[in-house]
Amino acid sequence: MDIVEEEFINPGTRMCAGCAMQLIYRFALKALGPNTILTVPASCLTVLHGMQGFCSTKVSVLHTPFATTGAAASGIVASLEEKGLADNICVVAFAGDGGTSDIGIQALSGAAERGTNFIYACYDNEAYMNTGVQRSSSTPLGAFTATTPGGKIRPKKNMPRILEAHGIPYVATANGSYPIDLYDKFKRARDIKGTRYFHILSACPPGWRFDPKDTIYIGRLATETGFWPLYEIINGKFVLSQPSKKFLDPAKRKDIEQYLSAQKRFSNISKQDIESYRNYIRDQWNEIKRRLENQ
Ligand SMILES: Cc1ncc(C[n+]2csc(CCOP(=O)(O)OP(=O)(O)O)c2C)c(N)n1
Ligand code: SF4
Ligand SMILES: [Mg+2]
Numbered sequence: 001m002d003i004v005e006e007e008f009i010n011p012g013t014r015m016c017a018g019c020a021m022q023l024i025y026r027f028a029l030k031a032l033g034p035n036t037i038l039t040v041p042a043s044c045l046t047v048l049h050g051m052q053g054f055c056s057t058k059v060s061v062l063h064t065p066f067a068t069t070g071a072a073a074s075g076i077v078a079s080l081e082e083k084g085l086a087d088n089i090c091v092v093a094f095a096g097d098g099g100t101s102d103i104g105i106q107a108l109s110g111a112a113e114r115g116t117n118f119i120y121a122c123y124d125n126e127a128y129m130n131t132g133v134q135r136s137s138s139t140p141l142g143a144f145t146a147t148t149p150g151g152k153i154r155p156k157k158n159m160p161r162i163l164e165a166h167g168i169p170y171v172a173t174a175n176g177s178y179p180i181d182l183y184d185k186f187k188r189a190r191d192i193k194g195t196r197y198f199h200i201l202s203a204c205p206p207g208w209r210f211d212p213k214d215t216i217y218i219g220r221l222a223t224e225t226g227f228w229p230l231y232e233i234i235n236g237k238f239v240l241s242q243p244s245k246k247f248l249d250p251a252k253r254k255d256i257e258q259y260l261s262a263q264k265r266f267s268n269i270s271k272q273d274i275e276s277y278r279n280y281i282r283d284q285w286n287e288i289k290r291r292l293e294n295q
Contacts, residue, residue: 009048
């Protein structure tokens with residue numbers, strides 16, 4: 001696939017070295033193009049945009065209070081509809097996992113239930129990174145954060161499932177380590193009407209505690225172990241994405257311990273929790289197989 005050459009993020013952002021989120025944002029904006037209005041709540045992504053008076057993107061961005069992303073996007077869509085501009089401009093909300101799975105879930109659910117014509121993308125770095133790595137409901141089992149010093153005792157919330165239950169036309173997972181797959185999905189989602197939801201794994205070197213040079217490697221391990229399958233659900237039809245297809249065969253999956261042991265946030269994880277991951281991955285793939293066979 002040809003990738004658009006034009007960049008929509010100006011060079012030199014304030015992200016940490018090795019931050020997957022800026023790669024995700026860069027490829028998503030390339031796929032979305034110039035006729036896009038973004039809305040973003042408090043997060044590392046706000047830091048990317050810069051201080052008031054500056055903006056790192058070439059498209060307009062409305063910064064919004066933490067809990068209100070879905071409501072802010074709904075307001076932008078309503079205003080464009082009123083002005084007769086809604087067919088030409090794509091409204092896109094981009095938020096972190098804390099802003100999506102915890103504090104913003106009510107506004108997101110409301111917007112999805114109303115069938116608001118917009119894309120909502122959650123970049124999931126699995127904690128509240130901007131404020132110093134506190135746990136969110138998207139933090140995975142056994143992960144160290146500032147508020148789970150002994151490792152998180154609950155597994156992560158399954159947001160794609162929750163959004164699918166709203167009956168929206170498009171749900172997709174993606175991963176910053178597969179930017180072409182992500183680009184392709186944003187291109188497709190742009191042309192669908194109604195609420196479209198992305199859940200994107202976003203490796204974070206300081207929060208996950210690995211060397212910035214390993215960002216792509218760590219993100220790939222999440223998919224290669226079967227922990228982070230890449231798929232789309234288009235009008236209820238489950239489509240397994242190309243990079244994940246071979247992992248339908250359990251023998252092709254790497255063991256989850258390779259992913260966990262590469263990140264210091266899991267350095268105290270128990271054997272029991274590692275076994276829980278293995279069971280979770282097995283059940284998740286049995287469910288994917290069942291869906292593919294029964295549709
Ligand atoms: C109502 C409110 N509560 C708390 C904060 C402080 N705050 C700013 S960014 C942030 C963390 C956001 O976490 P997440 O959505 O996962 O994005 P990330 O920082 O990980 O990119 C918090 C708690 C705030 N800005 N507003
Ligand atoms: S803390 Fe993590 S998510 Fe935030 S800018 Fe740094 S690498 Fe990116
Ligand atoms: Mg986060």
